[in-house]
Amino acid sequence: MADDLPCCETKFFLYVLIIIGLVTFAGLMAGLTLGLMSLGLVDLEVLSKSGRAQDRIHASKILPVVKNQHLLLCTLLIGNSLAMESLPIFLDKLVPTWAAILISVTLILVFGEILPQAICTRYGLTVGATVAPFVQLLLWAFFPIAYPISKVLDWMLGKGHAALLRRAELKTFMDFHGNEAGKGGDLTHDETTIIAGALEMTEKTAKDAMTPILKAFSIDLDGALNLETLNAIMTMGHSRVPVYYKNPNNIIGIILVKNLLAVDPEHSVPLRKMLLRRIPWVPENMPLYDILNEFQRGHSHIAVVYKDLNETKQTMQKTKEGGDTG
Incomplete structure (x- = not known):
């Protein structure tokens, strides 16, 4: 009996240690299932390249582990179930x-x-990076069982892909990061406005960004550069001024304001004697990105927007045909 007592105590403490180990292992698997699987590949790649120093280290350790998401999921669930x-x-x-x-x-x-x-x-990135070597070991240990299951999941659901934000979602995401949103973001109003404008540019055409001709400042080719005209030009504060011939709708070119610095207002120099630059004409449905590309080539910094008459006729014809059919 005396010999059996130490043996029983040894088994008791051994079972207690095994129980503690199983609970700890099960908890680790459950926590990693939620923590690692909630870390998107795109988020990790962003953190590994431009995050804080510590976050870059953590993300770099986690990326190889979560690269095959279905294999990781099967491994963690198998380990959790066994425990x-x-x-x-x-x-x-x-x-x-x-x-x-x-x-x-x-x-x-x-x-x-x-x-x-x-x-x-809360601390998925830190915990995941800390136990990444252990998880890598589990991936190899459970590979014969987890790999076939993961391949079936890949076939049924497709491989886990990087979830990128759509344009509208990205714009809303940027708005949340503005300091005016009150969510702790550090982007200023001007920064969020510029980013939003760049994201919206692909959806906008020349018509969306133009200034109506009636509200635009322009000068007559037959006019003279007297004191009144020069004062009006300087008051507007533009670097380029459109020039029209007879009709304000007939824009024929632009004049650079810097070329007027040497003009004496007392001489009333005719505008015809000044050097005019060509101004491009673009249809109202031309995308803003295409116009911006033209501007970047140095052709011009301003353009005249016109209505595409052929498209207008086609639209009217379709409307008429639809009305006759109805």
Whole structure:
């Protein structure tokens, strides 16, 4: 009897250690399942290249582990299932069956699910980077079982892909990062406006950005550069002024304001004697990006927008045909 007592105590402490290990392992698997699977590949790539120094290190360690998301998911779930299914077996050695079930459920719920997932949700990047070597070891250990299952998931659901934001979503994302949104962002109003404008440019045409001819400042080719005209030009503050011939709708070119610095207002120099630059004409449905590309080539910094009469006729014809059909 004396010899059996130390043996029983040894088995008791061994089972307790195994139970603690199984609960810890199950909690780690559950926490990593939520923590690592919630880290998008795009987010990790962004952090690895432009995050804070510590975040770059963490992201670089995690990226190889989460690259194959289905394989990682299967590995973590297999490890979690093995731990949870094994726990009641060892508890049954120490307590009655009903108590083993009750204790097992309580331990798994509190220490194997709730607490680990709460921690990994908040500190998923740090925890994931810390245990990345261990997870890599598990990927190799469970590979014969996890890999076939992951391939079936790839076939059924497709491989996990980087979820990129659409243009409208990206614009809203930038708005949330503005300091005016009150969410802790550090982008100024001007920065968010510029970014939003760039994102919207592909959807806009010349018609959306033009100034109506009636509201635009222009000067007559037959006019003279007297004091009144020069004062009006300087008051507008533009670097380029459109020049029309007879009709304000007939823009024939532009004049650079800097070329007027040497003009003496007392001489009333005719505008015809000044050098005019060609001004391009673009249709109202021309995308702004195409116009910007033309401007960047140095052809001009201003353009005249005209209505495409052929397109207007086609639209009217379709409308008429639709009305006759109706």
